[in-house]
Amino acid sequence: IRSGPTIYHTGDTDLFSDMALVSRFHKIDLMLVCIGDHFTMGPDRAAEAVKLVNPREVIPMHYGTFPILTGTPEAFERELKTRKSKAQLRVMKIGQMLTLDGS
Template sequence: MGDTGLFGDMNLIGSYYKPDLVLIPIGGHFVMSPGDAAYATREMIKPKFAIPVHYGTTPQLKGTTAEYIGALGQGATKVFPINPGEKLSF
């Protein structure tokens, strides 16, 4: 199925499943960087809401929510940069 490169099947996810909410990894070492995650969010998946995950837990996962939000820019996706233990209701 599709490209197995950096973005894998993100176009498929966006076009076929059309998710309203995504948990998007932004850490940068083992997962996408904030810039790559922003590109995938904005250009491929196009959700209404995004929750950044997999960042800041080890020294290698240096990506930040501020970098992700900055790279994502103003658009249709609302970002919820939550902290451990916080809850969201939709």
């Protein structure tokens, strides 16, 4: 998005050390991070990823859709607080829209 917000979408991944490089080269406005805890990061590893990337705002994703995905936004919020994250947590409802201005 030219002249707009910088978004980092983790996709279906786990925590990896190169996430720390993202914040060295980009100021991330919004990070979309998986918290499901099976096949992807859970709340604890996702919070650690947020610590590495240091976004202004974070939206948890890939949770609550199948019984095996046990991570929750509440657990993620606790993990963010444990790590003293400054990222603003935004938990969205299915179908909810978000307008970003990049400021």
